[in-house]
Amino acid sequence: MEDEWLWGWDPTPGIVSVWAEPDGRAFVWRRLPGGGGLVREDVRFRPWLLLSSLEDLAHLGNRLRPEKEGPAPNVVTWEELEGPGALRYVVRANDGRALTAALLHGTSRRLGRSFGHLRDLDSNTVLSLPPEEQYLTATGRTYFRDLGFDDLRRLQFDLETTGLDAEKDRIFLVALRDPAGGTEVLDAHGNDDTAEADLILRLMERIRFHDPDVIENHNLHGFDLPFLARRARLLDVPLAMGRAGAPGLRQRPASRGAAVGRGPAGRSDAMRRSRYTVPGRELIDTLDAVLRHDFSARDLPGHGLKVVAKHLGISGPERELIPGAKVHEVFLKDPERVRRYAREDVNEAAGLARLLGGAAFALARMAPRRYERLADAGPATGVLDPLLVRAYLRAGAALPAHEEGDGTSHSGAALHLFATGVARHVVKADVASLYPSLMRQYRIGPKRDRLGALLALVDRLVDQRLAAKAKAKAAPPGSQERYTHEALSAAMKIVVNSAYGYMGAVGLTRFSDVHAANEVTRHGRAVLSLLCRELARRGVTLLEADTDGVYFAVPEDWRELDERRVVSEVAALLPPRVKLEFDGRYAAMLSHEPKNYALQPYDGALVLRGVAFRSSRAEPFGEDFLRRALRCLLVGDIPGVRDAYVSTVMALRRRQVPTFDVSSRVRLTKSPSQYFGIRERRRELPYEAMLSGGRKDWAVGERVRVYRAVGGRAGLLPDPEDSREVSAANDPRDYDAEYYVRLLKETFAARLVRALKPEDYATVFDDPGQPSLFAPLLSNARPVLNVVLDPEQVEPTEGGEPPPSR
Incomplete structure (x- = not known):
């Protein structure tokens, strides 16, 4: 069952997109193994809600029946889940719209005021998921079983416009990269409404012809799609971009997005939190992958396509560069130069998607969500929550409501700065996923998670991540097999490392438990204290230590063998599930402030960490x-x-x-x-x-x-x-x-x-x-x-003892 919680239970292979309607229709597109082409399944499912009470459906009378009596037209069935959770009634109907209307009617009558949407109701009384997530959660299906990233048909397109205001500026050129890697450029044959409308229609025709599973670009949801949607609306051009015909582009809620031309007086509204979606295709913005990468790596000079592509070695030295505000002006004088520029844009977007997009692809093999939603989701509420909801429903267990907490604050992670200035002969010892390891070691999970689902997921993810890493190393460099296993390992790491923060996010996550999170923190401080003291006793100079690892300087006459020996000796003293590993050695390090430092490898480029040395705002x-x-x-x-x-x-x-x-x-x-x-x-x-x-x-x-x-x-x-x-x-x-x-x-x-x-x-x-x-x-x-802290002065815990050694 625990593997079903992580991966689902339906073995159907090759799902590349799911679209579901509130009326209970679902459309599933699958790519057959071995290059067998694409098939579409049209199926029915029973839309469902999770409620804390049946009171607001009582007005249905005998049209509200127990699930065991079976479905029927115009009937809502209910099933009570086991356990003490607040959300304990699964209600289902053949048509989700009728189910929603019945619940809103009952709630409005009970509270004496009108409710027009489920999002207006208390989230502790109703859990409502998008139709696709209802379908995936109920069936145990997930995306991309038995598929590799390169098995997807991916298309990239990029608009060139006369300006940034979709109310008055036009699309004059579109670059397109097809799933086979070929590029083409579509020009507007004129500078009027008719020419632009014809250009948009030709773009739609090329998308239908190539029939991609995924459409990608950098800032796709922040510019290209909202600009395209607004121009098409003004020109009365249908955007038949999906695989199921009408509707065209729809909007969905998101944490980041834009809708050009929807602000006051028709101006741009870049903070409008919505994105676009279409039936049968996944719309992926590579900016999401860039932001996710930079959140952990902190090594990008910016987040724009050209800057990132150059930094990551995707763009070539002959890359055509034109100021964004000058593209149309240059096109009027030298159109071929702009065509080269636009082709390179889509090639770079494709390269960026493949290089950084594997984690989201792998997450879609686990979580019951559309691929495009996982690509822009945070790991806690965006991935762990869907996994936990599915686990509880699969086990027939009631879900707890959100709790605001008792006022206890979440104690921060330990971070020690032992010395500032320049040190030579520096070693990094890495503590691999310290907090998840401590959760496993001491079996610390949320108190209200009576199934132990969060710990079970962490257990499975850690073990299977190690297996994925081993398979990646064994696979030939550059092979799809290696890429797939590396992406799977990266995705699992994202989810595992979010488990501790998930518990500490009081009021934001369903199973938050600040006391459990603080217990993990206490053990983490004890481990870090033991680690630092034992390293110092072996003659090294500590520089900085936190939950990710320790930097320390060694005597000049030490060799790499001595450095590795010390790390191994200290690793043997830690709790069994806490792994300390030799992670690197450097000629020198400038320690400036906690988490802000510069490293000079013995050979290779300078490494800068922290906002003191790298900031998107810095000149x-x-x-x-x-x-x-x-x-x-x-x-x-x-x-x-x-x-x-x-x-x-x-x-x-x-x-x-x-x-x-x-x-x-x-x-x-x-x-x-x-x-x-x-x-x-x-x-x-x-x-x-x-x-x-x-x-x-x-x-x-x-x-x-x-x-x-x-x-x-x-x-x-x-x-x-x-x-x-x-x-x-x-x-x-x-x-x-x-x-x-x-x-x-x-x-x-x-x-x-x-x-x-x-x-x-x-x-x-x-x-x-x-x-x-x-x-x-x-x-x-x-x-x-300059030594600023003696390792012997580091307190092991707040009133606790160091953890037992092995």
């Missing part, structure tokens, strides 16, 4: 300076740090630094009316930049690139996602150089303050235009390491 020139300075600092070349600083200051003053590199990418959090309401009291650079750039209207949530220009003016760059190579073509170089010199010293250079003696720091960052006459020489300067 690129400052991060470039930090990289150059850190490479020198970590090899002990203090004069080289000084040279990096001086050269950056002089380049700013001579305006040799591109304007893009001094700009900052910011998110607008105030509407125009909100900002105009405070403008007389306080002026803010991002909004002043919008006004100086001729923008008096914008959307909350919109991201822009701004900079401080000479004379106190605010400057706006045209496209926040354009790379510096693109922006160089129209560079005003009108920034306030002295402001950015101050920013360089007070913000970016300050990241190095703990690595130098005060007198050396003052000398290194002395203004090259006004050098001190008495500055000490830097030839003998060396980086420093």
